[in-house]
Amino acid sequence: MRISGARMVIEALKAENVYTVFGYPGGAIMNVYDELYKQKDIKHILTRHEQGAIHSAEGYAKVSGEVGVAIVTSGPGFTNAVTGLANAYMDSTPIVVISGQVPLSLIGTDAFQEIDAVGISRACTKHNYLITKVSDIARVFKEAFYIARSGRPGPVHIDIPKDITAQLGDFLYPDFVDIPTYRPITRGNREQLEKLINAIEKSSRPLLYLGGGIVQSNSSGLIRQIAKLTGIPAVETLMARGVMGSENPLLISMVGMHGSYAANMAMSEADLIISLGARFDDRVTGKLSEFAKYAKVAHIDIDPSSINKLVDVDYPVVGDLNFVLSEMVNLLKGFNSNKFIDWQKTINKNDQLHPLNYDKSAFILKPQEIIERVGELLRDRANISTDVGQHQMWSAQFYPFSRARQFNTSGGLGTMGYGFPSAIGVKVADQNRVSINFTGDGSILMNIQELMTAVEYNIPVINIILNNNYLGMVRQWQTLFYDDRISQTDLSMQPDFVKLAESFGGIGYRVETLEEFDKALLDAIDKNIVALIDVKIDRRENVMPMVPAGGSLFNMMLK
Amino acid sequence: MSSKTRRHIISVTVRNESSVLSRVAGLFAGRGYNIESLTVAPIPNEEFSRITIETIGDQKTVDQIEKQLNKLIPVLKVVEREDFIEQEIAMAKFPVETNLAELDALCRAFNGKISIISENGIIATISDHPIRVGAFITASSRFSPIEIIRSGVVAMEP
Ligand SMILES: Cc1ncc(C[n+]2csc(CCOP(=O)(O)OP(=O)(O)O)c2C)c(N)n1
């Protein structure tokens, strides 16, 4: 039977087991929306901005481990989606974004709502396609989903001209992908791995440096096993929060610019750093020339280009962490787990010397205590998303994460406005858990229109605004490095967040004490509708410790 | 790792598709790698093309370039080595009054010939190793060339 290109898009999504898509229609994509209307299998969630759609798809992907899907129209629909693509690219999140395009015959004529979409997305996708034949649709979709989820995952963009979605053709969805030029290496080199095991045996201060790749490859169980087998302590990057579990005695804490004293000291003093799915980001290493000077470095990653990019690596292993770590578990059986006791003691001493900490006040709430409170009340029952800024770092520092995929944040791009829409995607993917978004008074306004989406589809995200009346993170830098010249970061002018939430049909709370906060949170969970909890916090609280940008990791400001 | 900056030739085998050149060029621009020259043409009777890139950088940068190129989906193979057999074409246009015998002798010394003589000038074409192409350009300066173009390098593994 011959079907339209638009119908093929629907059939391809079904073949990929996609049952929820986020999107926003427009002229060039209308054929696809018409087919969406005619069917019942795929649920479409109409976000109120294309950026929201892409972030929702990303939140969905991060929590479920499945490919998230978003659909937008040509021109402004697509350009609104670009920040979302870039965010997914930097965080290696598997999403597929489908955009409409002007008809093939009009491409290149500056037609209405024409923009060179693949030209723009080339720089911020793992791969992209402009479909020029209706007979290519099936293959392109099959490839797109495969590329998005395999190897080092990432966003794939498919641009489809309007006349292609109108044309008829035969549809046969391929069973296999065959891309001779794309064969991600999955199994690590055994010899290299044995050398690494050898190095572990010889080391006295080894350290597991855990990155987002562990989450992506579902390897957190294996990492916990390896840590337990060997007694090697671990630090987590922002993207790896939850991998070890906050209760794990071998987890030091987060590492990097706002990592704990003990974690950063461990990185600086280790004699063997074993990087697992991490990429030596400048927010982690601090000044490169001073980074881990005394350490040998092992790097296990699926992406060969991550290895030796910034730090010279002594033991490189290219492969899927899940394969490599399973093998490591076998090779490490019987390892003396007491071997590194002295090293563990040094680390614990450091941690007691300068634990992650803050001063409470009798007069004003501290952001950290709100995060800890949510942790006490909800623990594993919540998935935690964040926006970008101080509140993001406090969330990463103080929430007691218990599992991988519990934490969803914009790491690589640092996109304000990511939190709320992505928390919508999180809730859609994992309906049995509370979806919390820790946000700031600045960030929340960057995609506030998604209140309407959350109300319409009854997606009860709870936004906790840690309200400091500032673009706090920038204000902190101004205070510390620009003599407190508060240039354009004072957000004293604010909406009434309670009324704002209510005007959309959600619920709003304003709280100034812990008791009020508890009540608001429990009420919001109980009411099960989208909420804004506006928490007045200490305006001048800073995120500490802090490694000033470009400084050495071991030179932390502690107060 | 050596940080010595030198000239490198990178040979890239890619699937024949319209967007592939912009992917490769975009990668160089986006990551701040430099392109001294670039040539591209389809490989006869195959669905692949060969791109030859001449770049200047230290070994670490060139290793990164190779890996980043390999990450592009339509890239089949990336080869970088010092012992490529290299070849390049140069064309130069000289004033009509140039001494033909002398110019012809120069061209022959560089695997070349005089391609055309017209009222606009004399066009000479040579084809040689890129270093010798450079030598040709220096040597030809005494004939006051009006215009010189180089093709960029093609390279084959020995
Ligand atoms: C889209 C975007 N624009 C600008 C920035 C730069 N920036 C980083 S943090 C920050 C302040 C965020 O303020 P808020 O959301 O109130 O969070 P706080 O730091 O106060 O907790 C800004 C402006 C950014 N990360 N993203």
Ligand SMILES: [Mg+2]
């Ligand atoms: Mg703020």
